[in-house]
Amino acid sequence: MQDSLALHLAHKARNLALDALNVENADPETLRDFARTALLELAALGLVCGEEELGCWAAPRVPGH
Template sequence: MQDDLAAHLARRARRLALDARNVEDADPETLRAFAREVLADLAALGLLRGEEAVGCWAGPRPGGH
């Protein structure tokens, strides 16, 4: 799953035209948008506190609902 998350984040960075060479010159709103997505994905994995909504990186729900 970590490789999937890394690939997902890399795709998002490319779509926003972000990379390690241009981050200092990037638009602040673009950086905020990327940071929001990264934090939401990490929260969905349960690695950080965040929204309680289930995201694409969340694990399967326990049975018996």
């Protein structure tokens, strides 16, 4: 699962033309977009706080359902 997250984030970074060599000169909105994507993915995995969505596959299932 972590490998797929890394691939997803790498794809997002490439789409934003963002890499470790140009991060210092990157547009703030580009950095926010990438950070938002990373944090939403981490929240979906339950690794950081985030908005809970009904039916999210990463959310613990309610006992009895």
